[in-house]
Amino acid sequence: MTLEIITSDAIAARHGFFTRKGGISSGIFAGLNCGPGSSDQDEVVQLNRHLVAESLGVADKNLLTVHQVHSAEVITVASPFSADHPKPKGDALVTSQKGLALGILTADCAPILFEDSKAGVIGAAHAGWQGALGGVIATVITAMEALGADRQSIHASIGPCISQKAYEVGQEFLEEFIALDMQFTSFFAQGEGDRYQFDLPRFCLHKLRQEQIGQANWTSHCTYSEENRFYSYRRTTHRGEPDYGRQISAIVLD
Numbered sequence: 001m002t003l004e005i006i007t008s009d010a011i012a013a014r015h016g017f018f019t020r021k022g023g024i025s026s027g028i029f030a031g032l033n034c035g036p037g038s039s040d041q042d043e044v045v046q047l048n049r050h051l052v053a054e055s056l057g058v059a060d061k062n063l064l065t066v067h068q069v070h071s072a073e074v075i076t077v078a079s080p081f082s083a084d085h086p087k088p089k090g091d092a093l094v095t096s097q098k099g100l101a102l103g104i105l106t107a108d109c110a111p112i113l114f115e116d117s118k119a120g121v122i123g124a125a126h127a128g129w130q131g132a133l134g135g136v137i138a139t140v141i142t143a144m145e146a147l148g149a150d151r152q153s154i155h156a157s158i159g160p161c162i163s164q165k166a167y168e169v170g171q172e173f174l175e176e177f178i179a180l181d182m183q184f185t186s187f188f189a190q191g192e193g194d195r196y197q198f199d200l201p202r203f204c205l206h207k208l209r210q211e212q213i214g215q216a217n218w219t220s221h222c223t224y225s226e227e228n229r230f231y232s233y234r235r236t237t238h239r240g241e242p243d244y245g246r247q248i249s250a251i252v253l254d
Contacts, residue, residue: 110132
């Protein structure tokens with residue numbers, strides 16, 4: 001079966017923002033559900049992840065993901081994780097080890113792939129609003145520098161995530177941002193009544209550019225509005241569905 005893989009001109013390494021198309025999951029998970037945290041069948045999720053690893057040209061054990069917890073924690077990896085231990089908790093990975101695929105699972109949050117092709121260092125981050133506000137982007141870049149990257153040579157691409165028009169939030173959400181910086185109001189638009197609309201991809205782009213990296217972009221795909229291509233936590237919540245799939249984004253150091 002054919003997988004749909006979105007790529008970015010900013011990233012030279014093998015990579016992909018995978019959609020839900022392809023895969024063998026069924027029902028509410030129909031397609032390429034790669035989330036072991038979902039209630040989908042474990043063996044089905046593993047087969048979906050095998051298809052992703054195969055398409056990236058790596059062994060299944062070399063497709064690495066972490067136990068994501070909406071933090072700014074970055075895991076530096078040099079070898080596959082042990083199958084005998086739980087996955088480390090965190091929301092980003094970096095490596096300078098060839099042949100490893102760093103993967104991030106999302107269903108509205110922003111997946112961000114990083115590369116310094118000159119230094120041979122890559123990274124991948126899960127940036128929901130908590131991680132983005134909490135500094136996950138800056139910590140990835142710092143961790144890449146520790147492996148020899150030069151921030152001015154780092155390129156980053158934000159993959160499919162929820163767009164501003166679909167991301168309605170309340171007053172308390174807004175206040176968390178402006179408590180840190182009043183200028184963050186520019187990432188909010190007035191919604192219906194007392195609601196606001198938050199621009200997650202533009203906020204992530206702002207954070208990337210603050211770090212003065214070489215290049216940053218967004219693929220401009222909305223997970224909420226493109227149901228046939230993407231899983232969406234918020235869409236599932238609005239419909240009262242019991243669970244949702246997770247798409248994967250990954251990058252490989254050649």
